[in-house]
Amino acid sequence: MWSSPWVTALGRFTALLAVFLFFAVLVEGGKFYTPRNLENILRQSAVYATAALGMTMIIIAGGIDLSVGSMIALSVVTVAWILDYHYTIAGSNGQEETVYLIHQWPVLLPWIALVAGVLVSVLAGFVNGVTVVGLRLVPFIVTLGTMGIFRGLAKGLAQEKDIYPREDTWLTRLMDPTLTSHDPHWRVWILPPGVWILIISAIVAALILRYTKLGRYIFAIGSNEETARLCGVPVGRVKIATYTLGGLFTGLAGLMQFSFIGGIGQPTSAIAYELFVIAAVVIGGGSLMGGQGSILGSVIGALIITILYMGGQQMGWPKWVQETVIGVIIIAAVVIDRLRQQSAT
Amino acid sequence: MGDLPPRLKMVNIAKRFGTTQALNGVNLEVAAGEVHALVGENGAGKSTLMKVLAGVHRPDRGQMWLDGEPFMPHHPLEARRRGIAMIYQELSLAPHLSVMENILLGVEPARWGIIRWRQLREKACAALSELGLADLPLATPVQNLPPGHQQMVEIARAVVSQAKIVVLDEPTSSLAQQDVERLFTLIRRLRDRGLAVIYISHFLEEVHRISDRFTVLRDGETVGSGVTSDTPIPKIVSLMVGREVSELYPRRHRIRGPCILEVEGLTGIRKPVAASLRLHRGEILGIAGLVGAGRTELLRTIFGLDPVRAGDIRVGVFRGTATPGQRWRQGVGFLSEDRKREGLALSLSIAENITLPRVDHLGALGLVFPGREERMITRWIERFSIRCEHVRQPTWTLSGGNQQKVALARLFFADVDVLLLDEPTRGIDVGSKAQIYRLIVEAAEGGGGTSPKAVLMVSSYLPELLGLCDTIAVMSRGRLVACRPTEQWTEHTLMLAATGQDQENLINTP
Numbered sequence: 001m002w003s004s005p006w007v008t009a010l011g012r013f014t015a016l017l018a019v020f021l022f023f024a025v026l027v028e029g030g031k032f033y034t035p036r037n038l039e040n041i042l043r044q045s046a047v048y049a050t051a052a053l054g055m056t057m058i059i060i061a062g063g064i065d066l067s068v069g070s071m072i073a074l075s076v077v078t079v080a081w082i083l084d085y086h087y088t089i090a091g092s093n094g095q096e097e098t099v100y101l102i103h104q105w106p107v108l109l110p111w112i113a114l115v116a117g118v119l120v121s122v123l124a125g126f127v128n129g130v131t132v133v134g135l136r137l138v139p140f141i142v143t144l145g146t147m148g149i150f151r152g153l154a155k156g157l158a159q160e161k162d163i164y165p166r167e168d169t170w171l172t173r174l175m176d177p178t179l180t181s182h183d184p185h186w187r188v189w190i191l192p193p194g195v196w197i198l199i200i201s202a203i204v205a206a207l208i209l210r211y212t213k214l215g216r217y218i219f220a221i222g223s224n225e226e227t228a229r230l231c232g233v234p235v236g237r238v239k240i241a242t243y244t245l246g247g248l249f250t251g252l253a254g255l256m257q258f259s260f261i262g263g264i265g266q267p268t269s270a271i272a273y274e275l276f277v278i279a280a281v282v283i284g285g286g287s288l289m290g291g292q293g294s295i296l297g298s299v300i301g302a303l304i305i306t307i308l309y310m311g312g313q314q315m316g317w318p319k320w321v322q323e324t325v326i327g328v329i330i331i332a333a334v335v336i337d338r339l340r341q342q343s344a345t
Numbered sequence: 346m347g348d349l350p351p352r353l354k355m356v357n358i359a360k361r362f363g364t365t366q367a368l369n370g371v372n373l374e375v376a377a378g379e380v381h382a383l384v385g386e387n388g389a390g391k392s393t394l395m396k397v398l399a400g401v402h403r404p405d406r407g408q409m410w411l412d413g414e415p416f417m418p419h420h421p422l423e424a425r426r427r428g429i430a431m432i433y434q435e436l437s438l439a440p441h442l443s444v445m446e447n448i449l450l451g452v453e454p455a456r457w458g459i460i461r462w463r464q465l466r467e468k469a470c471a472a473l474s475e476l477g478l479a480d481l482p483l484a485t486p487v488q489n490l491p492p493g494h495q496q497m498v499e500i501a502r503a504v505v506s507q508a509k510i511v512v513l514d515e516p517t518s519s520l521a522q523q524d525v526e527r528l529f530t531l532i533r534r535l536r537d538r539g540l541a542v543i544y545i546s547h548f549l550e551e552v553h554r555i556s557d558r559f560t561v562l563r564d565g566e567t568v569g570s571g572v573t574s575d576t577p578i579p580k581i582v583s584l585m586v587g588r589e590v591s592e593l594y595p596r597r598h599r600i601r602g603p604c605i606l607e608v609e610g611l612t613g614i615r616k617p618v619a620a621s622l623r624l625h626r627g628e629i630l631g632i633a634g635l636v637g638a639g640r641t642e643l644l645r646t647i648f649g650l651d652p653v654r655a656g657d658i659r660v661g662v663f664r665g666t667a668t669p670g671q672r673w674r675q676g677v678g679f680l681s682e683d684r685k686r687e688g689l690a691l692s693l694s695i696a697e698n699i700t701l702p703r704v705d706h707l708g709a710l711g712l713v714f715p716g717r718e719e720r721m722i723t724r725w726i727e728r729f730s731i732r733c734e735h736v737r738q739p740t741w742t743l744s745g746g747n748q749q750k751v752a753l754a755r756l757f758f759a760d761v762d763v764l765l766l767d768e769p770t771r772g773i774d775v776g777s778k779a780q781i782y783r784l785i786v787e788a789a790e791g792g793g794g795t796s797p798k799a800v801l802m803v804s805s806y807l808p809e810l811l812g813l814c815d816t817i818a819v820m821s822r823g824r825l826v827a828c829r830p831t832e833q834w835t836e837h838t839l840m841l842a843a844t845g846q847d848q849e850n851l852i853n854t855p
Contacts, residue, residue: 213704213711220701223690230650230679230687231701231755232670291692 008285011340012300015333019304023311032314036180041306042191043175046198047072047260049302051253051273052280053205054125054246056298059281060209061242062222062290063139065128068250069273070150071121073266075254077154079117080265083109083165100166110169117258118251124150125247129240147274154267163265172263175256194256198299201252206295208245218242222290279326280305283333304329350413352377352541353398353510358407359565360393367393368404369565375510377412380532380542382556382573384549385585386746386774390565391545395512399431400424411509428509432499432516440488445469447487448502472505476534493524500531504540511535512543517551518772521636522840529555547772548806549578561585586775594812595786601815602626605799606677606763608647611656616642616823619656624763627797629789631804631814631831634843639823640803641682644765647801648672648679660763673702678756682767682803684745688752691741695733695751696722698740703759725754730780746777753781757788760795764788766802770809782813807836819843 024032031037051068058065083102091097102109124146131142165172173186175194181187189196209215217238220228229235254270261269282288283304284297308329312322353375360368368390375381385391396402398409400418409416411427418424438447445466446453454464466483473479478497487495496516503511513532517525532555535542546552552559553573560570561584569584606624611617616639624630632640645651647658649669658666663675672679681688689698696718700707706721707713722736729750733743740748749769756764769785770778791797804810810817811831818828819842827842 210715211713213713216697216701216704216713219693219697220690223692224687226681226687227690227698228701230669230681232668232673233701234670291690 009294009296012284012297016300016304016307019307019311023307023315027311027314032311036177037310037314039177039179039192041303041310042195043177043260044310045302045306046175046192046195047253047256047270048273048276048280048305049299050198050201050256051250051277052284052298052302053201053295054249055277055281056284056286056293056295057205057209057218057242058139058246059278059286059288060222060290060293061218061239062225063132063239063242064143064278064288065125065243065246066140066143066274067124067128067147067150068246068253068277069270070147070154071124071247071250072254072257072270072273073268074124074150074154074157075117075121075251076258076261076269077158077163077265077267078120079113079171079255079258080163080165080263081157082113082116083167083169083171084163084265085109086166102165102167102169106167110171113169113171114255117255118248121251121254122244122247125250126240126244128247129243132243133236133239151267158265158267160267162267165263165265168263171255172259174259176259194259197252197256201249202295202299205249209295214238214241219291222292224291276305277302279330283330285337301333304333349377350410351375352412353416354410355394355398356408358394358397358404358409360397360402360404367565368397370567371407371562371565372567373560374570375541375543376558377509377541378536378539379557380536380544380555382544382546382552382559383562384546384552384559384581385562386776389562389585389774391562392514393565394562395431395514395543395545398424398510398512399429425506428507430503430506430508430511431514432496432503432512433514438487438495438499441486443484443486444481444490444498445483447498448472448505450502452506468505469501472501476501476504476531478531491524493520493527496520496528497531500535504535504538508540510541510543512545514545515547515772516544517546517548522844525551547774549581552581553578582775594809595783599627599629599790599797599815601628602797605661606647606801607657607659609657609659611643611646611658612654613639613642613646613651614654615639617646617820617825618823620820620823620825622801622818622825622828624799624801626762626799627789627791628816629785629800629802629814631802631810631817632820632825633804633807633810633817633839634820636805638820638843640820641767642823643820643825644679644767644801644803648677648765650679673759673761676760676762677765678702678759678761678763679765680752680756680767680769682771684748684752689740689748691748692739694737694739695726695731695743696736698751699725699754699758702755706758721758725758729754729757729784744774746773749773749781750777753784757784762796762798764798764800764802766800768804769802770804770806778809782809785813807839810839811836 051072055065055068085101086098088096088098128143128146131137132139175192176186178187178189178192209218217228217233220231220233221235221238225235257270280301281293281298282301284294284301286293286298305326308326309322312325351374353373355371355373358368358371371390371394373394383391393402397404400421400423416427418427439450448469449465454461454468469483473481478501481494481497487498500511516528520528532542544552544556556573558571559573559581561568561581563585602625604623604625608620608622611620620643622630632643634640642651646653649667649672653666660675660677667675685691699722700718704713707718719736726733726736731747731750733747740751743751753769770781785800788798789800802814811834814831816828817831817834817839818825819839820826821843
């Protein structure tokens with residue numbers, strides 16, 4: 001009849017393992033499963049996976065968010081802009097002197113940057129939600145628009161240049177390799193702090209979906225909005241909450257991206273990430289019709305995408321082959337999923 | 346029939362899905378030029394059998410002959426080419442295309458890929474007038490037609506495509522009485538043209554009127570067949586359920602309690618118009634009327650799903666309009682007439698569907714405890730005898746009758762005082778129907794430590810209203826035109842009132 005969630009999850013693990021073994025065998029000299037490479041796979045996939053947490057909720061609720069790439073960039077630029085914030089004063093000798101805020105508040109400012117970087121995405125997600133609900137527009141259209149708007153704001157804030165903060169802070173090191181690090185103090189982290197953020201966020205997201213009223217409502221709206229309305233679910237408010245929560249996870253992904261690209265505020269970073277993130281959710285069993293999806297699945301999906309991407313690179317495949325293969329895999333994953341469901345009926 | 350082979354002969358058809366033996370040796374013989382009714386409870390195997398005929402499923406064993414030639418379609422297209430036309434409950438028209446385009450969809454007259462519109466119009470026109478449907482507007486998009494007419498377009502398409510067998514699956518479930526008459530005329534015309542019509546319906550009165558012969562399925566087997574006019578309906582019912590249904594409508598004397606729902610001059614956007622009614626605990630109030638009279642809108646307006654333009658609603662101590670969420674908390678529950686579109690979230694589990702309006706019963710502070718939920722719901726599944734493997738099973742895996750029980754269980758789980766039921770037994774089998782009747786009556790009687798509930802029930806099936814309700818009100822063109830104790834109604838007078846003939850009892854009319 002129907003297969004239990006555990007069988008489904010096992011199937012996805014098998015797929016992940018298969019993709020991994022494929023490259024582990026084919027990439028010469030065992031280079032694919034060196035600690036360094038495994039760590040790189042994790043670091044690379046953490047950004048996608050964290051953003052995919054929010055996308056999973058949005059897709060389960062029957063929506064879509066095309067603006068996540070731009071939101072990540074907006075967070076990245078916001079963090080860098082705050083870390084680099086400076087002003088000029090008249091110096092003692094009559095010359096103008098540039099004062100960096102980071103020098104005045106070396107402890108506090110990174111925290112402010114962190115909070116602001118996350119909040120800007122939360123706000124962006126809220127704007128998406130309110131627009132979808134308030135103007136009764138299709139989420140695809142709304143977020144297609146805000147994709148441009150948020151990217152534009154990121155570029156405007158950065159004045160169309162990359163921002164190089166004056167000082168490196170711990171924010172820059174969030175995604176630094178740990179296992180292969182030469183610094184013994186850093187090695188005690190075992191995994192980069194950013195990956196820990198992902199793990200905790202994923203657990204929180206899964207708990208929200210399974211053990212809260214909000215999670216139940218998200219599934220109900222995506223499965224059948226009319227039924228949800230009939231059953232007294234505050235559909236509009238739940239949708240806004242979902243997009244806002246999505247913004248929270250995207251903001252965290254933005255922090256990781258900031259660190260991952262070396263602690264600079266690059267307004268053109270994370271371009272087309274929405275496609276990887278959506279693909280991760282879909283490979284993980286999310287249905288664009290809504291009502292279906294899982295956090296664990298999406299994280300596995302993000303890992304699969306990253307392994308394909310990096311494996312292809314290390315195999316020395318030309319870029320066009322890599323892109324084609326990833327495209328084929330996305331479609332194949334969805335087709336296999338559907339065949340599996342059909343055979344279950 | 347004489348020496349001619351039957352149009353369709355299916356012998357010893359078997360089909361199994363996993364552990365379920367859906368069909369287990371079914372025989373069906375349909376002659377050309379007859380209307381053959383296929384009846385049975387939900388889950389008896391009617392749809393599976395028709396899917397075998399249509400090439401959707403391949404049987405595990407058994408044989409089929411079409412006009413004496415072996416017939417075993419590998420896919421739906423092949424079955425269609427051989428002349429099998431299926432007309433399902435959900436219509437399969439292209440809603441934006443016009444009537445004539447739909448009729449000739451796939452067989453458009455064209456030269457080098459360019460459609461020859463004049464020929465198309467003439468062909469469609471000829472087909473329609475041959476079927477006595479000349480009044481259908483050729484150029485109108487079918488989405489602008491009422492459902493009854495859409496169905497006729499679909500039948501016309503079947504005829505144009507040279508169908509030999511037309512299968513109609515519950516064709517009248519969403520039709521008003523006049524449209525049913527028209528459909529029957531059309532079916533007789535098809536029969537007279539020598540087509541074989543397989544007619545699937547739960548409305549045995551209709552089956553009796555329209556069909557020449559019938560076949561009864563039960564648990565995947567043929568349990569009987571015969572000439573319809575020789576077989577009384579109770580005989581067919583007992584074949585279907587395998588036992589005599591002695592008391593389908595459990596009527597006992599109920600005591601009318603205090604008034605719990607009072608509606609005064611309620612007016613919606615278009616319907617209802619100035620509707621007033623009083624509903625008491627321990628009372629089942631039925632609302633009869635034609636499809637489109639505004640009965641559904643009345644319930645939806647009371648429940649807060651449709652806006653109120655004027656009038657007053659009082660539920661117990663609460664007064665005024667409210668959202669559906671507030672209504673649930675006030676103790677009002679609503680059962681939608683459309684399970685698939687609105688009633689159920691089909692990809693969600695049985696448990697999630699039942700608890701959705703009162704998720705707050707599953708834990709404090711917005712938390713949900715699935716373990717507690719499963720324990721709570723298991724009880725309801727037993728009480729409603731919902732046939733399933735697990736409470737976490739998605740509802741799309743259930744049969745129609747069991748789905749309806751899930752939708753109804755929601756109201757019982759929420760422990761509402763006022764049950765607004767819109768066509769509670771539409772399209773479900775006799776066994777489930779009897780059970781739902783029993784549950785409704787039990788709710789109205791109270792007992793088992795619960796106080797008597799009030800039931801407001803819309804139905805197009807008059808025997809059900811007459812059998813179940815204490816009071817019946819009739820709605821016509823958005824107005825409640827008459828409200829009387831059930832003893833004072835007959836099917837005949839109800840129909841008169843519904844069609845606006847019952848002038849002497851008008852209330853609330855200027």
